[in-house]
Amino acid sequence: MQTSFTPEQLADPQVAESEKILRKCVHCGFCTATCPTYVTLGNELDSPRGRIYLIKDMLENSRPADAQVVKHIDRCLSCLSCTTTCPSGVDYMHLVDHARIHIENTYRRPLIDRLIRAVLAAVLPYPARFRAALRLAKLGKPFAPLIGKFDTLKPLGAMLALAPEHVPAARQTVSAAPVSAVRRGRVAILSGCAQSVLHPGINAATVRLLNRLGVEIAPVEGEGCCGALVHHMGREEQALDFARRNVDAWTRQIEAGGLDAIIITASGCGTTIKDYGHMLRLDPAYADKAARVSALAKDITEYLASLDLPRQETKGLTVAYHSACSMQHGQKITMAPKLLLKNAGFTVRDPAEGHLCCGSAGTYNILQPDISAQLKARKVRNIEATKADVIATGNIGCMTQIGSGTAIPILHTVELLDWAYGGPKPEGFAAKA
Known part of the structure; x- marks a missing residue:
């Protein structure tokens, strides 16, 4: 992709990096086939290629973000499926990160949007605040469907709907000394x-x-x-x-x-x-x-995977492994979790369309609830088609999102591995398996 940034613009290291990323894009469109929002909405501007054009135009002209740019960048899940697909090595993650910073610095969102984002930023990263907020959310949970009918309040409705019925007690989980006599x-x-x-x-x-x-x-x-x-x-x-x-x-x-x-x-x-x-x-x-x-x-x-764990006897349980986007696309970890589960005695199945996001994506299922709900339904259908006894994944957001749409128990991969190698049966699974 040709660019026309000025030397003054390129003096900004963030802009210089984004310019290099933009130059790698060859407009091939391979990314559109694996982008969850393009597959769902069919809008070129909701594909990585379309967003790249919007970002290029915004940064190259040094102009504030406008409503159109914000709408389509906000719809991006940052699932990074496009980076796995891209044959040219376009670093979309850092490009869209820069775009989001530019939006935050140059665009004034509607009041309700600003308030919801401010609450998320002030609450979710802080465990004590988050725990207190979840307890309060239980009071508003019955009103979530009603609140969700108003377009501007849909994020608030989604937030209340996602609140769990029970908030676990806080735990101190760190143990200083290994049980094994051999320190590894x-x-x-x-x-x-x-x-x-x-x-x-x-x-x-x-x-x-x-x-x-x-x-x-x-x-x-x-x-x-x-x-x-x-x-x-x-x-x-x-x-x-x-x-x-x-x-x-x-x-x-x-x-x-x-x-x-x-x-x-x-x-x-x-x-x-x-x-x-x-x-x-x-x-x-x-x-x-x-x-x-x-x-x-x-x-x-x-x-x-680096510890060479011993093979365990067959458990007689089938696990549908959901690879979180941040695992397979962000960190490029694809085989290790499945091999560990197989070695631990589980039968592992891959759901169809495993490359597509479940719609959780951090705060996406709150801020973009309609698209998120469509992606969740698609993901749940594919997982349930495996006829698995349990779902395993490596991300709490995916666990919350998928778990809200299916009766199949969903656990973190490490919970199943802990059980297979001598630990207790995972909570919430004991009665089902």
């Missing part, structure tokens, strides 16, 4: 934000399994939300503040006792943390530290 490693585990509230059992299962395998869990003070939730809303400074805090927390452990890995159990967080080196590349105080943290970040299945 020392890691930190991201406690995170939303997942720690919605399903603390995921990190608890991770700790139990790693301890039995001889892996020490280093206690980390001061880490929290990875920043993905606000990063994808274009709130750059807030996202970078989260990143810096986590880099500082993990660096203290790296320098104190060393870490073999930083374990991530929510793949959406993993994609972001592995990008810290890029996000903080222009900050001289953090560039090197952030790159070191990104290099140590590992999805739990990525790390377990």
Whole structure:
């Protein structure tokens, strides 16, 4: 793609990077076939190629975002299926990230939209606030269908509809010493934000399994939300503040006792943390530290695959494996989770159209509820067609989204692996299997 940025524009490192990305696009259109919003809506501007044209025009002319640009960029899930498909290596993730920052800085959204986004940014990344908000949301949950009938309030209706009936009690999941006499490693585990509230059992299962395998869990003070939730809303400074805090927390452990890995159990967080080196590349105080943290970040299945776990007896259970977009497209982890499950004794099935997003995508199922609902229905149909006993995935957003549309139990992959290697049967699954 030809560009015509001025030397003055290219003096901005963000613009210079986006210009290089734009130049790689050859307009082939391969991305349209695997883009969930284009497949669903059939609008060229809701495809990666269409969005690239919009972004190019906006940045090249140094103009504020307008309503049309915002509508189509907001509809992007950032699922990154297009990057997996693209034969030219277009770095769409960083291009759309830049576009979202530009939108946040130059476009004034309608009041209701601004308020909802402000609430999401002020609540979701903070576990105590999120837990309190979920308890309050239970009071409004019966009114979600009524609220959702008003176009401007649909996000609020979706937010209330997604609130769980029961909020688990807070847990402390970190154990300092491995159970096994043979020490096989020392890691930190991201406690995170939303997942720690919605399903603390995921990190608890991770700790139990790693301890039995001889892996020490280093206690980390001061880490929290990875920043993905606000990063994808274009709130750059807030996202970078989260990143810096986590880099500082993990660096203290790296320098104190060393870490073999930083374990991530929510793949959406993993994609972001592995990008810290890029996000903080222009900050001289953090560039090197952030790159070191990104290099140590590992999805739990990525790390377990390196431990050569013994093969287990057949469980007689069929697992439909849903590969989260942030896992398969963002981190390029495709085979490890399925091989671990097969080795643990489960029969694993791949649902059709596994490359398409379930519609969760961070806050997407709140901010774009209509498109999200269509994607969820499509995903659930494909999963249920496998006739599986249980669904496994590696991202809490997918678990919440898919779980709200099917009676098949859905678990984190590590919960099944913990059970297969001597842990308790996962909560919510014991009565069904």
